[in-house]
Amino acid sequence: MFFRVPNRSGPCGAQRCAICPYMMEAEKFSDTTGKRYSVRNEVTRKSTNVVYAVHCERCKTFVYVGETGDTMYQRHFL
Template sequence: MMEAKKFIDTTGKVYNVRNEVTCKSTNVVYAVHCERCKTLVYVGETGDTLYQ
């Protein structure tokens, strides 16, 4: 998991991370970033823990 204080989506909108996020965090919005093509490939949300 990559740590950041903020992230930017593909439209340029900036999102600040307000709380510490771990793999046990619940109700998380997350983004999957491809290192090879340098783009966001998926944005999702979960009510379960992040690692599930």
């Protein structure tokens, strides 16, 4: 039996994950111009080759956009 994994970003759910508290759960997102995009794969801390954005809660905008060849965890915590 095959179960399709939804295309979304979000926490992996691991009990001691350092990234999960900062991951936004989303199937779609908008850039600063208002253009909407769909998440094309499942994105968790274990995902590789991810383009990501850092969002400021205070000013409600993206403050940094980056990419990683390694996993999100390796990029930000190792």
